[in-house]
Amino acid sequence: MQVNRIRLWYASQPRAFRVLLAINVVLYLAWNLVGVYIGGVRSFVIDHVALNPDWPGILFEPWQLLTYAFLHLSPGLGGLLHILFNMAWMLWVGGDYEVKYGPGRILGAYLLGAIGGALLTVALHALFPSFGPFGGPVHGASGAVLALMTMVAVHQPHERIGLMFIGVVRLIHVVIGFLVLDVLFLSSGGTSVSAHLGGVLTGYLLGKRALEGKHPTPWADAFFPSRSSFRSRSDQGMLQRMEAWLADRNAGNTENAAADNRGSIRTQPSDGKGLDPEAEIDRILDKISAHGYDALTEEEKRRLVDTSGDA
Numbered sequence: 001m002q003v004n005r006i007r008l009w010y011a012s013q014p015r016a017f018r019v020l021l022a023i024n025v026v027l028y029l030a031w032n033l034v035g036v037y038i039g040g041v042r043s044f045v046i047d048h049v050a051l052n053p054d055w056p057g058i059l060f061e062p063w064q065l066l067t068y069a070f071l072h073l074s075p076g077l078g079g080l081l082h083i084l085f086n087m088a089w090m091l092w093v094g095g096d097y098e099v100k101y102g103p104g105r106i107l108g109a110y111l112l113g114a115i116g117g118a119l120l121t122v123a124l125h126a127l128f129p130s131f132g133p134f135g136g137p138v139h140g141a142s143g144a145v146l147a148l149m150t151m152v153a154v155h156q157p158h159e160r161i162g163l164m165f166i167g168v169v170r171l172i173h174v175v176i177g178f179l180v181l182d183v184l185f186l187s188s189g190g191t192s193v194s195a196h197l198g199g200v201l202t203g204y205l206l207g208k209r210a211l212e213g214k215h216p217t218p219w220a221d222a223f224f225p226s227r228s229s230f231r232s233r234s235d236q237g238m239l240q241r242m243e244a245w246l247a248d249r250n251a252g253n254t255e256n257a258a259a260d261n262r263g264s265i266r267t268q269p270s271d272g273k274g275l276d277p278e279a280e281i282d283r284i285l286d287k288i289s290a291h292g293y294d295a296l297t298e299e300e301k302r303r304l305v306d307t308s309g310d311a
Contacts, residue, residue: 004285011288014095015224016103020110021087024141028072028083036075046073050137051118051195053125065122069114071139086141092161093149093171101210103224106148108217109206113147116202117195124194138192143199150175150200151216154207175200 010018035041048061051068058064072083094106121138152159153172162168179200182193206216215221284300 004282007285008288011285013091014098014103014106016098016106016110017091017094019103019107019223020090020141023070024072024083024087027070028079031071031073032079045071046137050139051121052136053118053122053138054136055122055126058122065115065118066111068118068137068139069110069141069144072141073139082140082142086145090141090145090148093152097152097156102221104219104221105151105210105215105217107223108220109148109151109203110141110144111220112206112217113199113202114141114144116147117143117192117198120198120201121192121194136192138195140192140195143192143195145199146175146178146196147199147203147206150203151207151210154204155210 010021013021031045035045049064049067050071050073051064052058052061072079072086074082090106090110098106118138121136125136149171153170153175157170157172159171160168161171161174163174178196182196185193209216280303284296284303287295287300
């Protein structure tokens, strides 16, 4: 049941966020489970996948301008918090925005923000090669996420977000707060301030374009073919009802589980065709995870609605 809840939560998230979350988490787990323990792999990732802004070396490995933004290589709790906060901010800020404007803007802002942050890092490192915050290796999604946050804040200047211990504040003030912190800790090292600044600058340009009524990243829509079928608010409500149904079923199946342990077999068909109802729901959840909610047929959507409404 817990696995079903996780799958349902993941399937209910906006599509661009799901893609970016999956890439970041898979690479983070691969690094911590394998990469840190194999010297050759560790050296390769740090030297050739993270951003090393030395000039002109970067010209021979230009992919670093993008790949670094999917890596979180810091060890221990610090590395875990790094990826958690980046992914959380991306969801908090980008989730509703994606529902309104589509996944292309989210993915585009992330990718261009990563490249913008990398280019500024390379430029400042060339000008100030001995200054730590402008050096390398650089890794992490912070610059890309700040680009996304800035784009939304500029496009929707009255957008607000709730912060623990602070309350509800305008998103643009949150971005300014991050910039102030960057300046305050500029000389302490350990944080690529240049990548943050480059991300914010890129997000500002994208937000201004969106404010003019133009699509800031139309090319990114090609990664999401079904542009006209973004999930509606009612669909999201249905998925929330499914989450509640899963919780109820988890609590209500205690007696059934005990009976199964005594050798009983569930035989009730779901639709008169001999299909186990739980197996059918699992199949539909698998389809949502693989192709998104919009890939379901009308009959499958109806089955989800009917099942989530069962007492």
